[in-house]
Amino acid sequence: MPADPQQRRAARHAQAGPDGAPAPRKTPITTDRITDAALQVIATEGYEALTIRRVATLLDTGPSSLYAHIVNKDDLDDLIMGRLYAEIVLPEPDPATWREQLREVYGQIRDQYLKYPGVARAAMAMVPTHLETLRVGEGLLALALAGGIEPRAAAWAVDALMLYVGAYTLERSLVQQRRQNHGDEWVLSHDELVGRMRGLPEDRFPHTRAHAAELAAGSGHDRFDFALDLVIGNLGK
Incomplete structure (x- = not known):
């Protein structure tokens, strides 16, 4: 040794x-x-x-x-x-279902990050060299390429989505940390948030007031899935 x-x-x-x-x-x-x-x-x-x-x-x-x-x-x-990343299960790339496969793998990564509050900082601050980390990167790229995506677009999309997973899970961990350290008063409830937006001056924030419910909508991983669909759903179009 x-x-x-x-x-x-x-x-x-x-x-x-x-x-x-x-x-x-x-x-x-x-x-x-x-x-x-x-x-x-x-x-x-x-x-x-x-x-x-x-x-x-x-x-x-x-x-x-x-x-x-x-x-x-x-x-x-x-x-x-x-x-x-050793816990991530990679599917065999399927040209017919590659979009669903990408969503599923990124969902696995999200869930792994959420088990360990703030661990996304480690992922976002390093150049991956571990073989398991590289294995997952290879697998994600293979899925995008299976969809017929041009290599550079596939590489950039895989990277962009990984950054989003990191940012999403880091935000969740920060909210959790605030609740633990400062109590619920630091985190607005859904109704409080909507109420504050609807209480803004109408002449300066007409759209925010009118669409406060939509701005505060979503539960669980709804917004996460929406963002993934924006990127993955438009790849290759």
Whole structure:
């Protein structure tokens, strides 16, 4: 096993198998355990709480023990995203149903992000190098190409939709965080929002007042699905 963490990272990108030697009596620190602990921090405290020191504390060790296996916080982000993307199931590209397949895969990614509040920050701030992350990118591109989309348009659409998934889930996590830290008074209810928009000066906000209900409409993932349909539904037209 390479001793240098940079070499370890290169080895992870060159092969899909896990690293690590046979476990001694004491459970060793491994990249898998580090990733498990990092996801536990995010799930319970949010991505903003994630630090090398916080993960080390959870594993009952010191930060130096982690640096024997990872390079830095960016490397940890790479491991986290690789773990999440390993759960994504990619369909065999079907030219007849490629749009529905794209929607389904992006829905899986959305749900993975929502399990770990704020984890989209990790995805949006890094260049993906983990093989599982790259596997999903390859699969999404294959689905778009199966629809006969010109390669550059397919690549840009896949990237744009990934950015939207990140922004959507990050917004959801921020709302959740505000509710937890400040109470519901920081987040307006649907009726309060409509009421405020309808109470705006009519001479300056005629459209907002007239269409307040539409501006505040939507529940669950309605708006998410709408945005995906705007892009995917118009690809190839």
